Amino acid sequence: MSKGVLLVNLGSPDSTDPKDVKRYLDEFLMDPRVIDVPKWARTLLVRGIILNTRPKKSAEAYSKIWWEEGSPLIVLSERLQAKIAQRVNVPVALAMRYGSMSLEKGLKELTDQGVDEIFLMPLYPQFAMATTETITARIDELIEEQFPGVEVKTLEPFYNNPDYIEVLAKSMTESLEGLDYEHLLFSYHGVPERHIRKSDITKSHCKIDGKCCQTPSEAHKYCYRHQCVETTRLVAAKMGLKEGTYSTTFQSRLGFDPWLQPYTDRTIERLGKEGVKKMAIATPAFVSDCLETLEEIAMEGEEIFHEAGGEEFTTIPCLNDRDDFAQLLAGWIDTWVIKDLKTAIA
Incomplete structure (x- = not known):
């Protein structure tokens, strides 16, 4: 062969162009594994509401990056x-x-x-x-x-592959070299909590209660939340980070259903209000920088941090083409x- x-x-x-953005969003958001509701409801939400308002705003965001x-x-x-x-x-x-x-x-x-x-x-x-x-x-x-x-x-998902962790930790260490940051945020793309439960092959393990991700289970093979938390743990260990100096959050929620928490934007705001002046943020759910990392995190995130009293906001690049x-x-x-x-x- x-x-x-x-x-x-x-x-x-x-x-x-908003027309190109609309065409792209239609294909993306009409995917039943992205918005996992009955087709009639998805069509009403996406083509009846979202695509009448969001393409112009998204086009402006894309123009920035x-x-x-x-x-x-x-x-x-x-x-x-x-x-x-x-x-x-x-x-x-x-x-x-x-x-x-x-x-x-x-x-x-x-x-x-x-x-x-x-x-x-x-x-x-x-x-x-x-x-x-x-x-x-x-x-x-x-x-x-x-x-x-x-x-x-x-x-297979490579979130815990030792060689991948080595490369990711090295890239982050190099980006942070010489920086005197107080907190490192690992921000992952968010998903609705129901996605976690739907992916649970045991149909009983995933409670999203802060404990199940640390409890051994075959459900972890398809558990996005566990794999994000584990990525953070492994990279933090490789980098020698101290407890309390880093945390895991989730970004880019849509709609009113509960999504994975804690939310990135609210955590950035909270850290600023609590007196953190220098923070760094990595986005290990992505291997390539994109709208979510370059605009939502590097631009909107920094603005939130400064408005909350923060001073220095460092965005760590994705692995890209290292x-x-x-x-x-x-x-x-x-x-x-x-x-x-x-x-x-x-």
Whole structure:
């Protein structure tokens, strides 16, 4: 069989034009694994309300962070792809779950080169319904509908992989070198609490009570909250951080249902009001800087902190196209080429 790799990230509008943003948001928010309510309710919410108000505001936000080359997430993902391709001996394609760089195009790029065995690499350290699961589900649909005979193996969430933790901790340490910060915030993208319960394969473990994430369970394999908390714990240990000098929060909530807490924006505000003058923030749910990191955190977060009395606000870049991160992923690919995937990243 001929092997190839498909890297997958979230996606981006084609431009900052509100029409392009609206088209992108429609595909994204109509995904039943993103807004997991009956289709009639999702359609009413998304196409009846959100898409009538949000595209213009989101377009303005994208305009603040857009690069001359295009969407930061796309540009950074392409740079990462190029570095990985230089390090491996199999074709490496890049696709997005949403937007014009579709999964279908990514699969076609590989199969046009004769590839019939694909290593699918969702660029998400932690598992979530709205990230990893929606990618694998859509890939399964496309394989059945358009690419019969193609075999796919998927990279497992790598949130606790020692080599990944080493690279992440090193990148954060380098970004913080010489800075006299008082608190380090690990901010992860939020999800509704119901997503956690839906992903619980035991149907009983996930209580979201502050204890279940520390209690051993097979539910942790698909528990986004546990995997975020564990990422923080492992990185803090690797960096030698002291208890009380760091914490875990969740950002980007939507609607009125309860989402994972504590919330990032409220925590930033609280820290400022409690007298913290210098803080740093990392976003380990993302491997590439994007709207959520560059605008919501680096701009809005800093504004909240200053208004609450804070003075110095440091945003730590995502791994992006760091050489050591590209080498890490390339190493996993090389191992997959010659061994069973489960052995490769165990």
